[in-house]
Amino acid sequence: MLKMTNVTKKFGELTAVNNLSFEVEQGQVFGIAGPNGAGKSTLYNLITGLYPFEGSVTFNNGEIRGLPPHQIAKLGISRTFQIPQTFPSLSVEKSIGVGSHFGSRDGFEHDYVEKILRFVNLIDKRDSSTGQLNLLDKKMLMIGAALATKPRVLMLDEPMAGSNAKEIMKLMNLVQRINREMGITIIIIEHFMKVLTELTEKLLIIETGTEVCCGNPVDVTSDPRVIECYLGGNND
Amino acid sequence: MLIEIMDVIISGLINGSVYALMAVGLTLIYGVSKAFNFAYGSFYSMGGYIAFLLFGVAYFKNYLVVFCLAAPVLLVFGFFIEKLLVAPLRKRDDWEIKVMMITLGLALFLDNSYQVVFGARMKSLPSILEGAFEVGDFILSYQDVVIFVLSIGGILLFRWFLNNTRTGMSVRAVAQNPAGAQIVGIPKEFVFAATFAISTVMVGMGGILLAQKYFVTPGGGWNILIKAWVITAFGGMGSIKGGLYAAFIVGMLEAFVGWQFGMNWTLIALFAVLLTTLAIRPQGLMGKWG
Numbered sequence: 001m002l003k004m005t006n007v008t009k010k011f012g013e014l015t016a017v018n019n020l021s022f023e024v025e026q027g028q029v030f031g032i033a034g035p036n037g038a039g040k041s042t043l044y045n046l047i048t049g050l051y052p053f054e055g056s057v058t059f060n061n062g063e064i065r066g067l068p069p070h071q072i073a074k075l076g077i078s079r080t081f082q083i084p085q086t087f088p089s090l091s092v093e094k095s096i097g098v099g100s101h102f103g104s105r106d107g108f109e110h111d112y113v114e115k116i117l118r119f120v121n122l123i124d125k126r127d128s129s130t131g132q133l134n135l136l137d138k139k140m141l142m143i144g145a146a147l148a149t150k151p152r153v154l155m156l157d158e159p160m161a162g163s164n165a166k167e168i169m170k171l172m173n174l175v176q177r178i179n180r181e182m183g184i185t186i187i188i189i190e191h192f193m194k195v196l197t198e199l200t201e202k203l204l205i206i207e208t209g210t211e212v213c214c215g216n217p218v219d220v221t222s223d224p225r226v227i228e229c230y231l232g233g234n235n236d
Numbered sequence: 237m238l239i240e241i242m243d244v245i246i247s248g249l250i251n252g253s254v255y256a257l258m259a260v261g262l263t264l265i266y267g268v269s270k271a272f273n274f275a276y277g278s279f280y281s282m283g284g285y286i287a288f289l290l291f292g293v294a295y296f297k298n299y300l301v302v303f304c305l306a307a308p309v310l311l312v313f314g315f316f317i318e319k320l321l322v323a324p325l326r327k328r329d330d331w332e333i334k335v336m337m338i339t340l341g342l343a344l345f346l347d348n349s350y351q352v353v354f355g356a357r358m359k360s361l362p363s364i365l366e367g368a369f370e371v372g373d374f375i376l377s378y379q380d381v382v383i384f385v386l387s388i389g390g391i392l393l394f395r396w397f398l399n400n401t402r403t404g405m406s407v408r409a410v411a412q413n414p415a416g417a418q419i420v421g422i423p424k425e426f427v428f429a430a431t432f433a434i435s436t437v438m439v440g441m442g443g444i445l446l447a448q449k450y451f452v453t454p455g456g457g458w459n460i461l462i463k464a465w466v467i468t469a470f471g472g473m474g475s476i477k478g479g480l481y482a483a484f485i486v487g488m489l490e491a492f493v494g495w496q497f498g499m500n501w502t503l504i505a506l507f508a509v510l511l512t513t514l515a516i517r518p519q520g521l522m523g524k525w526g
Contacts, residue, residue: 073421149421
């Protein structure tokens with residue numbers, strides 16, 4: 001469904017993503033992990049058209065490299081950010097409505113916005129200003145605005161960051177429901193290995209923009225190369 | 237004395253309302269694109285000259301017709317200037333400085349073009365409405381009332397546009413979170429151009445309204461540019477509400493200083509207030525840090 005082939009991104013002398021290739025299947029929950037500065041968020045920025053790059057990214061067999069971000073959103077690729085990105089002066093309902101207005105191929109649908117408000121559990125806060133929300137609700141709102149664009153692929157960037165155990169359970173449950181009930185393919189960047197092993201079907205580990213290994217999450221997390229990349233080398 | 241004070245207040249309100257219309261446009265551009273538009277004053281003069289040209293044609297000797305024809309001309313002009321001159325720069329490093337330089341160049345180009353085409357002498361526009369209310373010694377011209385009503389009407393229309401239209405919603409979203417707006421499908425580049433075009437209409441309309449009182453000259457827009465910037469910085473960069481308050485404060489201040497000390501002191505007083513405000517509250521009246 002989403003295929004990256006030999007993607008490289010350099011910022012001056014720094015190579016943020018180095019000849020990376022992988023494919024995400026339709027309906028899959030695909031995990032991406034790696035140490036800080038590995039190039040995970042940069043990867044999202046490349047897929048969503050925020051930066052130019054070398055290589056190829058195809059979505060449903062069509063090349064999306066070079067398309068502007070709003071056109072990529074219209075094709076059905078949406079994302080969230082590690083730090084919740086909201087529209088502070090807009091209400092919760094209007095913020096989600098923005099996604100429906102501009103990102104959805106079907107245009108604005110009031111009933112769909114209602115459905116999303118319920119889905120992300122913000123129906124009681126629909127009139128609140130987004131600036132007044134707590135961190136969990138801001139994350140829910142950001143996911144809601146992304147869902148309002150009717151994505152085929154939703155890319156989540158460290159959705160659990162800064163959350164306590166109870167909030168992590170809520171967010172994990174939401175991610176599973178998005179995948180199973182709405183049939184949306186998920187790509188998730190996360191540091192919590194427990195979250196990745198429970199949620200994902202395939203896991204890619206990258207370090208300094210290069211693939212370390214990719215495969216079944218249980219196998220990947222026990223791979224010596226991954227342990228070395230996260231915990232450092234064996235000092236024997 | 238009482239009549240004089242009333243005259244000063246009325247004058248302050250009227251000037252403040254037009255300044256508000258123009259400062260909101262400048263605040264809008266800065267709020268959305270974070271770019272300084274130094275050609276803003278020249279767009280003000282353009283409004284006046286378009287009206288002057290239209291009044292030269294017998295068929296158009298009517299302000300309603302002038303507004304209806306000038307608005308789309310200014311809209312299209314602003315849109316294409318943004319697309320042709322500003323948008324290409326945004327892809328480069330240090331684009332904010334480059335935008336300042338190119339709009340400064342555009343301002344000089346336009347002002348010199350006005351001088352070549354229309355001559356250096358000031359042009360006048362007819363009053364929008366002749367006559368005045370007279371209550372004893374107090375006189376209030378219909379022209380001032382109409383200018384005030386149209387300016388406030390323009391601001392309310394702009395507010396309605398921001399809150400109730402699809403483009404308005406996209407403008408607010410891009411102003412608050414450009415990255416987030418793109419990701420939910422908003423075409424940021426179009427919003428930048430649309431914002432530039434709308435602000436060109438607002439300052440051009442201000443130019444038509446004030447040209448009835450202060451004439452049109454090739455370099456007359458610089459004074460307006462300075463005032464609009466003072467108001468924008470005083471109110472808080474990017475804050476539309478702050479810009480509105482600041483516009484009326486500046487209008488009033490000008491009127492009182494002009495009355496008490498003479499018109500030569502108005503700009504000095506304006507900058508004194510701006511510098512004091514920025515020293516105490518650098519973010520302006522309603523701006524935010526960061």
